[in-house]
Amino acid sequence: xxxxxxxxxxxxxxxxxxxxxxxFVIQEGSLVCLLGPSGGGKSTTLNLISGLxxxxxxxxxxxxxxxxxxxxxxxKVGMVFQNYALYPHLTVLKxxxxxxxMAKMSKADRTKRxxxxxxLVHVEDQLDKKPGELSGGQQQRVAIARALAKEPSILLLxxxxxxxxxxxxIEMREEIRRIQRETGVTTVFVTxxxxxxxxxxDQIMVLHDGHIQQFSTPKKLYASxxxxxxxxxxxxxxxNSIPATALNHDLAGIVPDSILTQxxxxxxxxEALTLPQRALDPxxxxxxxxxxxDQFGRESTANIDYNGYQLISTEMSQLAHDTKELDFTLExxxxxxxxADGKRIFGGDTPMVLVGDQSAQKDPAxxxxxxxxxxxxx
Amino acid sequence: MLNEKPTVKSSIKAYxxxxxxxxxxxxxxxxxxxxxxxxxFYTKYDFYTDVVSAYGFSNFTYLxxxxxxxxxxxxxxxxxxGVVPLNIIISLFxxxxxxxxxxxxxxxxxxxxxxxxxxxxxxxxxWNWIYHSDYGLLNYFLGLVGIxxxxxxxxxxxxxxxxxIMSIWKGLGFNIVLFLVxxxxxxxxxxxxxxxxxxDSWHQFTNVTLPLLSPxxxxxxxxGVIGSFKVFDEIFxxxxxxxxxxxxxxxxxxxxxxxxxxxxxxxxxxASGVVLFFLILLVTLIQLWYxxxxxxx
Numbered sequence: 008x009x010x011x012x013x014x015x016x017x018x019x020x021x022x023x024x025x026x027x028x029x030x031f032v033i034q035e036g037s038l039v040c041l042l043g044p045s046g047g048g049k050s051t052t053l054n055l056i057s058g059l060x061x062x063x064x065x066x067x068x069x070x071x072x073x074x075x076x077x078x079x080x081x082x083k084v085g086m087v088f089q090n091y092a093l094y095p096h097l098t099v100l101k102x103x104x105x106x107x108x109m110a111k112m113s114k115a116d117r118t119k120r121x122x123x124x125x126x127l128v129h130v131e132d133q134l135d136k137k138p139g140e141l142s143g144g145q146q147q148r149v150a151i152a153r154a155l156a157k158e159p160s161i162l163l164l165x166x167x168x169x170x171x172x173x174x175x176x177i178e179m180r181e182e183i184r185r186i187q188r189e190t191g192v193t194t195v196f197v198t199x200x201x202x203x204x205x206x207x208x209d210q211i212m213v214l215h216d217g218h219i220q221q222f223s224t225p226k227k228l229y230a231s232x233x234x235x236x237x238x239x240x241x242x243x244x245x246x247n248s249i250p251a252t253a254l255n256h257d258l259a260g261i262v263p264d265s266i267l268t269q270x271x272x273x274x275x276x277x278e279a280l281t282l283p284q285r286a287l288d289p290x291x292x293x294x295x296x297x298x299x300x301d302q303f304g305r306e307s308t309a310n311i312d313y314n315g316y317q318l319i320s321t322e323m324s325q326l327a328h329d330t331k332e333l334d335f336t337l338e339x340x341x342x343x344x345x346x347a348d349g350k351r352i353f354g355g356d357t358p359m360v361l362v363g364d365q366s367a368q369k370d371p372a373x374x375x376x377x378x379x380x381x382x383x384x385x
Numbered sequence: 386m387l388n389e390k391p392t393v394k395s396s397i398k399a400y401x402x403x404x405x406x407x408x409x410x411x412x413x414x415x416x417x418x419x420x421x422x423x424x425x426f427y428t429k430y431d432f433y434t435d436v437v438s439a440y441g442f443s444n445f446t447y448l449x450x451x452x453x454x455x456x457x458x459x460x461x462x463x464x465x466x467g468v469v470p471l472n473i474i475i476s477l478f479x480x481x482x483x484x485x486x487x488x489x490x491x492x493x494x495x496x497x498x499x500x501x502x503x504x505x506x507x508x509x510x511x512w513n514w515i516y517h518s519d520y521g522l523l524n525y526f527l528g529l530v531g532i533x534x535x536x537x538x539x540x541x542x543x544x545x546x547x548x549x550i551m552s553i554w555k556g557l558g559f560n561i562v563l564f565l566v567x568x569x570x571x572x573x574x575x576x577x578x579x580x581x582x583x584x585d586s587w588h589q590f591t592n593v594t595l596p597l598l599s600p601x602x603x604x605x606x607x608x609g610v611i612g613s614f615k616v617f618d619e620i621f622x623x624x625x626x627x628x629x630x631x632x633x634x635x636x637x638x639x640x641x642x643x644x645x646x647x648x649x650x651x652x653x654x655x656a657s658g659v660v661l662f663f664l665i666l667l668v669t670l671i672q673l674w675y676x677x678x679x680x681x682x
Contacts, residue, residue: 059580078580080583080585084581086577086578088578090572090574092574092575093578094593096681105584110583153582
């Protein structure tokens with residue numbers, strides 16, 4: 008089922024809008040993550056899709072049908088709640104059967120269907136247990152089976168992994184991906200964990216402050232964030248962000264003046280700072296002092312002082328640990344400039360127009376922009 | 386220390402702390418229970434000298450043959466069956482309504498709770514007036530719908546219903562408050578999940594509310610059954626110190642009271658208390674057995 012939001016607005020108290028003029032299309036059969044910090048409107052958006060909440064303004068479409076006025080029952084959605092909300096008094100089998108019982112399916116049919124689903128989510132050996140006797144991961148599987156029981160038009164998951172421990176979370180997110188692929192059901196997944204979102208989604212919608220910050224593939228979200236918020240929210244370690252003026256001296260003559268004067272903040276991914284001999288596509292060489300080296304298992308980070316600002320790099324493990332000062336390279340990939348509104352004006356999928364470059368002769372506006380059908384927030 | 390081993394010294398110390406509570410419990414709970422059990426076997430007892438010259442089962446055989454006691458048992462069972470189920474259904478219904486409304490919920494809760502904190506004697510006086518055959522409010526309302534006046538408190542056929550109605554009303558407040566606590570403890574997620582699963586309001590009630598409320602319902606039932614078996618003060622106050630017209634509201638405890646205070650037959654009074662004890666025990670055990678299957682914790 009394709010889900011379309013047209014100009015959807017929601018306010019709980021009639022004064023303050025939680026969601027402001029939301030427009031997006033979720034493609035049929037895709038797995039979409041709603042990602043963002045707490046209070047950004049993720050769960051609200053999910054509840055609007057489910058029909059548990061009605062929008063204050065705008066329209067919601069499932070394929071071509073306007074479902075704005077329909078409640079949860081009429082929309083035929085399946086939902087997995089954060090705490091699973093399995094009926095504590097029913098066995099696993101009865102829990103999975105419950106939506107079918109409500110749909111007045113015959114007892115034999117619903118038991119057969121429930122057993123198939125239990126097998127799909129690998130809980131077929133737990134059928135007679137009560138939810139309280141199951142582990143978190145098993146409860147999660149049962150909740151998914153129950154949500155899938157009535158063959159929902161769309162499967163909604165509200166922070167389904169946040170109650171699990173770290174290792175189980177990784178296992179379950181792969182399971183959700185597998186179940187989604189096997190059933191082909193359009194899935195919307197709410198999470199505040201960017202790592203989780205990056206691993207399982209076809210597309211990610213970053214929500215913050217009631218607006219869609221960016222809605223695109225995980226790859227694109229990382230490689231060319233639309234704005235400073237997305238750049239800072241996605242990526243671990245967090246992107247280095249320093250005032251653009253700190254780089255002015257080094258970038259003058261390389262990045263066009265017209266861009267430099269607009270730029271307010273520079274974002275540098277930790278992997279975009281490398282040693283000169285390992286540079287792939289360098290933009291410029293910078294000079295700084297080494298403050299500290301840290302090693303966390305496979306990862307190593309170096310803290311570098313550049314013009315009084317601290318930068319973190321993950322690409323300097325080969326550097327001798329007694330190095331005090333060094334020249335290092337700033338790569339083109341993973342370097343962005345943002346204007347005063349936080350909008351990206353340099354780097355990412357914007358064609359990189361450099362001073363003295365051949366392509367500088369061309370009009371930048373005429374350059375082909377890669378959009379890939381993504382919907383951006385206004 | 387969490388891993389400290391108990392020693393003689395530490396045990397003595399612990400019992401010393403427990404002593405005030407143990408003394409009170411033993412004096413006022415354990416001793417009277419033992420004493421009343423013993424008393425039910427007194428067949429020859431001089432209460433002036435507190436000398437028991439013979440023990441036996443004659444008190445129980447007396448009860449077995451006493452038509453008054455049979456009436457008392459029958460009336461008590463009618464009372465329990467009349468009060469408890471209706472009380473639970475009505476208080477659950479009111480609790481559900483109160484749980485839905487946002488405004489004035491506190492005020493309504495207080496109003497419903499008032500009967501519970503008001504003295505039974507005062508309540509009985511008010512109901513005495515409500516039940517009055519000539520000037521009573523109840524007969525006035527019945528008259529409006531064309532029903533002839535009922536002599537509630539003086540007609541042996543209507544005395545027990547009058548007692549049951551008043552007792553239901555009196556017990557509502559406490560049960561409503563318990564049910565409200567239970568309803569509040571049901572996570573709204575279950576209702577959302579049920580809604581998503583296609584359950585309408587009625588199915589949400591039968592599939593979510595009732596099963597998840599069952600521990601409270603169980604508590605309320607046990608409490609109501611035990612309380613109703615022991616009914617006394619409502620009768621005493623409503624029928625002005627009698628057991629109703631032609632003993633129509635004579636219950637086991639009222640029988641016990643009469644044997645003890647009016648007829649001074651201590652052995653028989655104690656024996657009827659013992660019978661009541663085992664009756665309550667039996668019913669409670671049946672309820673416990675039933676709850677194994679039907680109460681979900």
